[in-house]
Amino acid sequence: MKKTKILGSILGVVLLLGTFQVVSAVDDATDSGKTTQELKKRIEKVVEEKKQEVGEVVAKISTKKRGFVGKIDRVTSETITLETHKGVLIVPLSANVSVTKNGKDVTIDDIAVDEWAITLGVEENGTFEPRFVLVSSKSLRPPEPVVLLGTLKSLTSKELVIVSRSDSEEKSITVTKNALFEDSDGTEIDSEMFEKDLTVLVTGFQDEDGITGTTIRSLAPLSKEK
Protein backbone atom coordinates (compact mmCIF):
# COMPACT_ATOMS: atom_id res chain seq x y z
CA MET A 1 0.00 0.00 0.00
CA LYS A 2 2.80 2.36 0.96
CA LYS A 3 4.63 1.54 -2.24
CA THR A 4 1.53 2.37 -4.26
CA LYS A 5 1.13 5.68 -2.45
CA ILE A 6 4.73 6.61 -3.00
CA LEU A 7 4.52 5.61 -6.66
CA GLY A 8 1.31 7.57 -7.12
CA SER A 9 2.82 10.63 -5.42
CA ILE A 10 5.94 10.53 -7.61
CA LEU A 11 3.76 10.16 -10.68
CA GLY A 12 1.59 13.05 -9.52
CA VAL A 13 4.58 15.33 -8.94
CA VAL A 14 6.09 14.46 -12.33
CA LEU A 15 2.81 15.13 -14.07
CA LEU A 16 2.32 18.36 -12.15
CA LEU A 17 5.74 19.57 -13.24
CA GLY A 18 4.86 18.60 -16.80
CA THR A 19 1.68 20.65 -16.55
CA PHE A 20 3.65 23.69 -15.33
CA GLN A 21 5.94 23.33 -18.28
CA VAL A 22 3.00 23.21 -20.65
CA VAL A 23 1.45 26.30 -19.10
CA SER A 24 4.76 28.08 -19.30
CA ALA A 25 5.23 26.98 -22.92
CA VAL A 26 1.77 28.27 -23.82
CA ASP A 27 2.60 31.59 -22.18
CA ASP A 28 5.82 31.73 -24.15
CA ALA A 29 3.94 30.93 -27.32
CA THR A 30 1.49 33.72 -26.59
CA ASP A 31 4.40 36.09 -25.98
CA SER A 32 6.05 34.84 -29.17
CA GLY A 33 2.81 35.50 -31.08
CA LYS A 34 2.66 39.02 -29.70
CA THR A 35 6.30 39.61 -30.62
CA THR A 36 5.65 38.33 -34.13
CA GLN A 37 2.72 40.70 -34.50
CA GLU A 38 4.80 43.61 -33.23
CA LEU A 39 7.63 42.71 -35.58
CA LYS A 40 5.20 42.47 -38.47
CA LYS A 41 3.81 45.91 -37.69
CA ARG A 42 7.30 47.34 -37.37
CA ILE A 43 8.42 45.79 -40.67
CA GLU A 44 5.31 47.12 -42.40
CA LYS A 45 6.03 50.58 -41.01
CA VAL A 46 9.64 50.44 -42.22
CA VAL A 47 8.52 49.18 -45.63
CA GLU A 48 6.10 52.10 -45.92
CA GLU A 49 8.85 54.54 -45.01
CA LYS A 50 11.31 52.98 -47.42
CA LYS A 51 8.73 52.88 -50.22
CA GLN A 52 8.85 56.64 -50.44
CA GLU A 53 12.65 56.70 -50.43
CA VAL A 54 12.81 53.99 -53.10
CA GLY A 55 10.29 55.93 -55.17
CA GLU A 56 12.48 59.02 -55.02
CA VAL A 57 15.56 57.03 -55.97
CA VAL A 58 13.75 55.34 -58.85
CA ALA A 59 12.59 58.75 -60.10
CA LYS A 60 16.18 59.97 -59.87
CA ILE A 61 17.44 56.96 -61.81
CA SER A 62 14.81 57.27 -64.52
CA THR A 63 15.70 60.99 -64.89
CA LYS A 64 19.40 61.40 -65.36
CA LYS A 65 21.71 63.98 -66.83
CA ARG A 66 23.09 62.93 -70.18
CA GLY A 67 25.43 64.40 -72.73
CA PHE A 68 26.48 63.63 -76.26
CA VAL A 69 29.41 64.80 -78.31
CA GLY A 70 29.47 64.72 -82.08
CA LYS A 71 30.28 66.30 -85.37
CA ILE A 72 27.44 68.35 -86.87
CA ASP A 73 26.20 66.49 -89.91
CA ARG A 74 23.09 68.50 -90.76
CA VAL A 75 21.43 71.72 -89.66
CA THR A 76 17.78 72.63 -90.25
CA SER A 77 15.65 75.39 -88.76
CA GLU A 78 14.39 73.00 -86.09
CA THR A 79 17.08 70.40 -85.59
CA ILE A 80 20.75 69.67 -85.75
CA THR A 81 22.04 66.20 -86.52
CA LEU A 82 25.11 64.96 -84.69
CA GLU A 83 27.37 62.10 -85.65
CA THR A 84 28.32 60.63 -82.28
CA HIS A 85 30.55 57.63 -81.66
CA LYS A 86 27.41 55.63 -80.92
CA GLY A 87 25.46 56.71 -84.00
CA VAL A 88 23.39 59.59 -85.31
CA LEU A 89 21.54 61.85 -82.88
CA ILE A 90 18.89 64.33 -84.00
CA VAL A 91 18.66 67.20 -81.53
CA PRO A 92 15.46 69.29 -81.69
CA LEU A 93 16.10 72.99 -81.15
CA SER A 94 13.13 74.35 -79.26
CA ALA A 95 12.85 77.61 -77.32
CA ASN A 96 14.00 75.73 -74.24
CA VAL A 97 17.29 74.73 -75.79
CA SER A 98 20.10 77.18 -75.22
CA VAL A 99 22.60 77.26 -78.09
CA THR A 100 26.04 78.74 -77.53
CA LYS A 101 29.16 78.85 -79.66
CA ASN A 102 32.54 79.42 -78.10
CA GLY A 103 30.77 80.66 -74.99
CA LYS A 104 28.38 83.13 -76.68
CA ASP A 105 24.66 82.74 -77.38
CA VAL A 106 24.02 82.12 -81.08
CA THR A 107 21.17 81.30 -83.40
CA ILE A 108 20.77 78.39 -85.76
CA ASP A 109 22.26 80.46 -88.60
CA ASP A 110 25.56 80.58 -86.78
CA ILE A 111 25.92 76.82 -86.74
CA ALA A 112 27.67 75.14 -89.65
CA VAL A 113 28.05 71.57 -90.79
CA ASP A 114 31.34 69.90 -89.75
CA GLU A 115 31.54 71.92 -86.58
CA TRP A 116 31.41 70.02 -83.30
CA ALA A 117 28.81 70.16 -80.56
CA ILE A 118 28.13 68.94 -77.07
CA THR A 119 24.49 68.55 -76.22
CA LEU A 120 23.45 68.40 -72.60
CA GLY A 121 20.07 67.40 -71.31
CA VAL A 122 18.12 64.95 -69.25
CA GLU A 123 17.11 61.44 -70.09
CA GLU A 124 13.70 60.50 -68.81
CA ASN A 125 12.47 56.95 -69.30
CA GLY A 126 14.99 56.43 -72.08
CA THR A 127 14.10 59.63 -73.96
CA PHE A 128 16.73 62.34 -74.18
CA GLU A 129 15.52 65.90 -73.84
CA PRO A 130 18.18 68.47 -74.79
CA ARG A 131 18.65 71.64 -72.76
CA PHE A 132 21.98 72.98 -74.05
CA VAL A 133 23.90 72.77 -77.29
CA LEU A 134 27.49 73.95 -77.03
CA VAL A 135 28.98 74.40 -80.47
CA SER A 136 32.72 74.41 -81.06
CA SER A 137 34.67 75.29 -84.19
CA LYS A 138 37.44 72.97 -83.06
CA SER A 139 37.23 69.20 -83.18
CA LEU A 140 36.21 67.72 -79.86
CA ARG A 141 37.58 64.35 -80.82
CA PRO A 142 41.24 63.65 -79.96
CA PRO A 143 43.51 61.91 -82.46
CA GLU A 144 42.89 58.17 -82.70
CA PRO A 145 44.90 56.46 -79.97
CA VAL A 146 47.11 53.48 -80.80
CA VAL A 147 48.58 50.76 -78.61
CA LEU A 148 51.03 48.27 -80.11
CA LEU A 149 53.00 45.39 -78.67
CA GLY A 150 55.97 44.08 -80.58
CA THR A 151 59.66 43.38 -80.93
CA LEU A 152 62.00 46.26 -81.56
CA LYS A 153 63.65 46.05 -84.96
CA SER A 154 65.31 49.42 -85.22
CA LEU A 155 65.36 52.72 -83.39
CA THR A 156 66.63 56.11 -84.53
CA SER A 157 66.01 59.57 -83.11
CA LYS A 158 63.11 60.01 -85.51
CA GLU A 159 61.75 56.56 -86.18
CA LEU A 160 61.01 53.32 -84.45
CA VAL A 161 60.29 50.06 -86.27
CA ILE A 162 58.67 47.18 -84.46
CA VAL A 163 57.40 43.78 -85.54
CA SER A 164 53.88 43.64 -84.23
CA ARG A 165 53.15 40.62 -82.10
CA SER A 166 49.54 40.38 -83.21
CA ASP A 167 50.11 40.13 -87.00
CA SER A 168 53.94 39.87 -87.33
CA GLU A 169 53.90 42.93 -89.57
CA GLU A 170 56.51 45.66 -89.42
CA LYS A 171 55.16 48.97 -88.12
CA SER A 172 56.98 52.20 -88.63
CA ILE A 173 56.38 54.71 -85.86
CA THR A 174 57.42 58.35 -85.85
CA VAL A 175 59.26 59.34 -82.70
CA THR A 176 59.15 62.97 -81.66
CA LYS A 177 61.39 64.77 -79.20
CA ASN A 178 58.61 64.59 -76.62
CA ALA A 179 58.38 60.81 -76.77
CA LEU A 180 58.96 59.09 -73.46
CA PHE A 181 61.15 55.99 -73.18
CA GLU A 182 60.24 54.01 -70.11
CA ASP A 183 61.45 51.01 -68.19
CA SER A 184 59.00 48.23 -67.38
CA ASP A 185 58.04 49.94 -64.11
CA GLY A 186 57.25 53.23 -65.84
CA THR A 187 60.39 55.14 -64.87
CA GLU A 188 61.86 57.26 -67.63
CA ILE A 189 65.09 55.92 -69.09
CA ASP A 190 67.42 56.77 -71.93
CA SER A 191 66.40 55.63 -75.41
CA GLU A 192 69.88 54.19 -75.87
CA MET A 193 68.99 51.44 -73.43
CA PHE A 194 66.53 50.08 -75.98
CA GLU A 195 68.17 47.36 -78.05
CA LYS A 196 67.08 45.23 -80.96
CA ASP A 197 64.71 42.30 -80.20
CA LEU A 198 63.46 43.95 -77.04
CA THR A 199 59.72 43.52 -76.45
CA VAL A 200 58.16 46.96 -76.28
CA LEU A 201 54.78 48.52 -75.74
CA VAL A 202 54.18 51.56 -77.91
CA THR A 203 51.40 54.02 -77.23
CA GLY A 204 50.62 56.99 -79.40
CA PHE A 205 48.14 58.19 -81.96
CA GLN A 206 47.38 57.69 -85.59
CA ASP A 207 46.48 60.27 -88.21
CA GLU A 208 46.76 60.65 -91.98
CA ASP A 209 50.56 60.91 -91.60
CA GLY A 210 50.84 57.57 -89.83
CA ILE A 211 51.53 56.49 -86.26
CA THR A 212 53.28 58.80 -83.84
CA GLY A 213 54.64 57.20 -80.68
CA THR A 214 54.35 59.11 -77.45
CA THR A 215 55.46 56.44 -74.97
CA ILE A 216 57.76 53.51 -75.66
CA ARG A 217 57.95 51.14 -72.71
CA SER A 218 60.17 48.11 -72.35
CA LEU A 219 58.37 45.06 -70.98
CA ALA A 220 61.61 43.69 -69.56
CA PRO A 221 63.34 45.58 -66.73
CA LEU A 222 66.36 47.42 -68.19
CA SER A 223 67.77 49.67 -65.50
CA LYS A 224 68.28 46.77 -63.06
CA GLU A 225 70.18 44.79 -65.67
CA LYS A 226 72.67 47.58 -66.12
Added chain:
Amino acid sequence: MKKEVVIAILIGLSFGLIITYGLYRVRKAVTTPNTSSTITAPTDATATPTPAGAMLTILSPEDGHVQEENEVTVTGTATPDSIVVLFVNGEEFISSADASGSFSFTVALEEGSTILSVHAIDESGVGATQERVIIVSKLLSEQPEPQADKEASPAAETK
Protein backbone atom coordinates in the same frame (compact mmCIF):
# COMPACT_ATOMS: atom_id res chain seq x y z
CA MET B 1 -3.44 -2.64 -4.80
CA LYS B 2 -4.11 -3.29 -8.47
CA LYS B 3 -6.99 -0.85 -8.40
CA GLU B 4 -4.77 1.91 -7.12
CA VAL B 5 -2.14 1.23 -9.79
CA VAL B 6 -4.79 1.39 -12.50
CA ILE B 7 -6.10 4.70 -11.07
CA ALA B 8 -2.53 6.08 -10.96
CA ILE B 9 -1.95 5.03 -14.60
CA LEU B 10 -5.25 6.63 -15.66
CA ILE B 11 -4.32 9.86 -13.88
CA GLY B 12 -0.89 9.69 -15.56
CA LEU B 13 -2.50 9.17 -18.96
CA SER B 14 -4.84 12.10 -18.40
CA PHE B 15 -1.97 14.36 -17.54
CA GLY B 16 -0.02 12.94 -20.46
CA LEU B 17 -2.86 13.95 -22.77
CA ILE B 18 -2.91 17.42 -21.27
CA ILE B 19 0.85 17.71 -21.79
CA THR B 20 0.56 16.52 -25.39
CA TYR B 21 -2.20 19.06 -26.06
CA GLY B 22 -0.05 21.75 -24.47
CA LEU B 23 2.92 20.83 -26.63
CA TYR B 24 0.67 20.86 -29.70
CA ARG B 25 -0.51 24.39 -28.86
CA VAL B 26 3.04 25.58 -28.33
CA ARG B 27 4.21 24.14 -31.62
CA LYS B 28 1.32 25.67 -33.49
CA ALA B 29 1.96 29.09 -32.00
CA VAL B 30 5.63 28.96 -32.92
CA THR B 31 5.19 27.74 -36.48
CA THR B 32 2.29 30.05 -37.48
CA PRO B 33 3.47 31.72 -40.69
CA ASN B 34 3.72 35.51 -40.78
CA THR B 35 1.65 37.46 -43.21
CA SER B 36 4.00 37.89 -46.15
CA SER B 37 5.36 41.35 -46.87
CA THR B 38 7.71 41.00 -49.79
CA ILE B 39 10.51 43.47 -50.40
CA THR B 40 11.94 43.02 -53.81
CA ALA B 41 15.67 43.47 -53.84
CA PRO B 42 16.69 46.09 -56.34
CA THR B 43 18.58 44.74 -59.30
CA ASP B 44 22.12 45.96 -59.76
CA ALA B 45 21.74 48.31 -62.70
CA THR B 46 25.32 49.47 -62.75
CA ALA B 47 27.01 46.15 -63.25
CA THR B 48 27.60 45.40 -66.89
CA PRO B 49 27.98 41.72 -67.61
CA THR B 50 31.09 40.78 -69.48
CA PRO B 51 30.00 39.21 -72.73
CA ALA B 52 31.57 35.89 -73.58
CA GLY B 53 34.80 36.29 -75.50
CA ALA B 54 35.07 40.01 -74.86
CA MET B 55 38.46 41.23 -73.76
CA LEU B 56 37.47 44.61 -72.43
CA THR B 57 34.45 45.98 -70.61
CA ILE B 58 34.20 49.39 -69.00
CA LEU B 59 31.99 49.20 -65.93
CA SER B 60 32.13 52.87 -65.06
CA PRO B 61 31.59 55.65 -65.99
CA GLU B 62 28.48 55.28 -68.09
CA ASP B 63 28.66 56.64 -71.63
CA GLY B 64 27.35 60.20 -71.83
CA HIS B 65 27.70 60.71 -68.10
CA VAL B 66 27.45 64.34 -66.96
CA GLN B 67 29.10 65.32 -63.71
CA GLU B 68 30.33 68.40 -61.88
CA GLU B 69 33.44 66.87 -60.32
CA ASN B 70 36.77 67.30 -62.10
CA GLU B 71 37.81 63.73 -61.45
CA VAL B 72 36.60 60.34 -62.56
CA THR B 73 37.40 56.74 -61.74
CA VAL B 74 37.39 54.43 -64.70
CA THR B 75 36.86 50.79 -63.79
CA GLY B 76 36.41 47.70 -65.86
CA THR B 77 37.50 44.20 -66.67
CA ALA B 78 39.88 42.92 -69.32
CA THR B 79 41.82 39.77 -70.07
CA PRO B 80 43.62 38.86 -66.81
CA ASP B 81 47.15 40.30 -66.58
CA SER B 82 46.74 42.22 -69.84
CA ILE B 83 48.17 45.71 -70.30
CA VAL B 84 45.52 48.41 -70.03
CA VAL B 85 46.08 51.92 -71.38
CA LEU B 86 43.74 54.84 -70.76
CA PHE B 87 43.92 57.83 -73.09
CA VAL B 88 42.40 61.02 -71.76
CA ASN B 89 42.92 64.64 -72.83
CA GLY B 90 46.12 63.87 -74.73
CA GLU B 91 47.61 61.94 -71.83
CA GLU B 92 48.01 58.21 -71.47
CA PHE B 93 48.02 56.12 -68.33
CA ILE B 94 49.52 52.63 -68.54
CA SER B 95 48.49 49.98 -66.06
CA SER B 96 47.62 46.31 -66.08
CA ALA B 97 44.61 44.21 -65.23
CA ASP B 98 44.98 42.02 -62.15
CA ALA B 99 44.69 38.23 -62.06
CA SER B 100 40.91 38.51 -62.12
CA GLY B 101 41.00 41.01 -65.00
CA SER B 102 39.93 44.06 -63.01
CA PHE B 103 41.48 47.45 -63.58
CA SER B 104 40.92 50.96 -62.27
CA PHE B 105 42.21 54.46 -63.07
CA THR B 106 41.44 57.74 -61.36
CA VAL B 107 42.10 60.71 -63.59
CA ALA B 108 41.53 64.44 -63.58
CA LEU B 109 39.13 65.93 -66.09
CA GLU B 110 38.79 69.35 -67.65
CA GLU B 111 35.57 71.33 -67.97
CA GLY B 112 33.69 70.26 -71.08
CA SER B 113 33.66 66.97 -72.91
CA THR B 114 36.25 64.24 -72.61
CA ILE B 115 36.54 61.08 -74.63
CA LEU B 116 37.99 58.33 -72.48
CA SER B 117 39.59 55.68 -74.63
CA VAL B 118 40.58 52.44 -72.94
CA HIS B 119 42.80 49.91 -74.73
CA ALA B 120 43.64 46.45 -73.44
CA ILE B 121 46.33 44.37 -75.07
CA ASP B 122 47.25 40.82 -74.08
CA GLU B 123 50.64 39.10 -74.30
CA SER B 124 49.96 37.95 -77.87
CA GLY B 125 49.43 41.55 -78.93
CA VAL B 126 45.69 41.17 -79.48
CA GLY B 127 43.87 44.26 -78.35
CA ALA B 128 40.43 45.61 -77.62
CA THR B 129 39.20 49.18 -77.35
CA GLN B 130 36.27 50.86 -75.62
CA GLU B 131 35.28 54.50 -75.45
CA ARG B 132 33.24 56.57 -73.04
CA VAL B 133 32.17 60.18 -73.37
CA ILE B 134 32.04 62.07 -70.12
CA ILE B 135 31.08 65.70 -69.68
CA VAL B 136 32.06 67.97 -66.83
CA SER B 137 29.51 70.75 -66.56
CA LYS B 138 27.45 72.61 -63.99
CA LEU B 139 24.99 73.95 -66.55
CA LEU B 140 22.31 71.36 -65.86
CA SER B 141 22.43 71.98 -62.13
CA GLU B 142 22.23 75.74 -62.53
CA GLN B 143 19.35 75.68 -65.00
CA PRO B 144 15.79 75.87 -63.63
CA GLU B 145 13.26 73.28 -64.79
CA PRO B 146 11.82 74.15 -68.21
CA GLN B 147 8.14 75.02 -68.30
CA ALA B 148 7.52 74.14 -71.91
CA ASP B 149 5.20 71.37 -72.89
CA LYS B 150 6.24 68.32 -74.82
CA GLU B 151 5.24 69.77 -78.17
CA ALA B 152 7.52 72.73 -77.71
CA SER B 153 10.40 70.54 -76.69
CA PRO B 154 10.35 67.31 -78.62
CA ALA B 155 12.78 64.69 -77.48
CA ALA B 156 15.90 63.88 -79.40
CA GLU B 157 15.91 60.72 -81.41
CA THR B 158 18.75 58.41 -82.17
CA LYS B 159 18.96 56.47 -85.38
